[in-house]
């Protein structure tokens with residue numbers, strides 16, 4: 021942190037112990053009431069940091085020549101074996117993906133009329149590391165936190181080019197790709213859509229699908245608030261728990277989820293409008309309401325009416341509190 025800007029002696033009281041430890045080890049020195057980094061000493065520490073993920077990327081090769089690179093974790097979704105990769109407006113197929121040992125991908129040209137692109141199938145598990153801020157949005161508790169995300173890319177689907185966001189045929193990877201990282205995000209506990217649950221024969225499906233759709237739509241509804249960087253947001257809905265996480269897709273965080281935290285009521289109103297006003301009559305919804313291009317679950321387990329009830333209850337002020345996630349909840353992303 022001190023590498024970005026010197027820390028004044030009275031700043032960051034909550035990190036006092038960390039700062040003192042760095043001073044003791046010679047990583048920081050006190051000059052004119054400001055802590056400044058000792059660059060030689062911390063070089064090795066920063067190198068450690070990058071080994072653990074920050075700024076790490078995958079080199080991309082075509083015809084034996086490096087043609088680009090892509091940062092993790094998004095690289096895992098875009099460059100796994102057999103992925104169709106877009107580079108400067110042209111599509112290529114990934115022939116070889118070496119990760120985590122060597123971190124490179126080799127591309128091959130494909131026919132211009134090849135009819136598919138690919139979309140990764142993923143699963144993610146979130147852990148709340150530190151709660152920075154907490155408040156109520158309508159009656160619902162929401163926190164802004166430091167999150168640890170464990171991400172696995174286990175397969176992909178082939179999607180037809182030129183179609184709307186929809187579902188494709190699934191292919192499972194021989195070896196799942198794993199990655200974990202620290203970022204920032206919000207957590208909230210959605211109220212239970214009791215009317216839809218009571219009406220249904222498959223209560224768990226309706227409940228989990230309602231929350232999953234809610235997670236998709238909240239990210240969509242936050243676009244106007246985050247200034248169009250919602251494609252950088254990730255989301256996880258934990259089974260039937262009602263716990264929903266929306267986080268910055270960039271390692272360490274990029275401010276989008278904080279903007280969403282600060283103006284969450286607006287995003288919720290906008291989200292309810294998206295679902296309520298969509299004329300589609302499918303149970304699961306459609307690409308204009310509940311489906312998401314970023315979905316790692318092939319846009320399965322989505323329920324439009326259950327999601328609408330969740331938004332209605334939130335805006336009506338139903339009270340909820342955040343609980344700790346339990347292992348049994350299946351995460352939808």
Ligand SMILES: [Zn+2]
Pocket residue numbers: 298299300305306307308309310
């Ligand atoms: Zn729709």
Ligand SMILES: [Zn+2]
Pocket residue numbers: 232236312314315316317318319352353
């Ligand atoms: Zn999804």
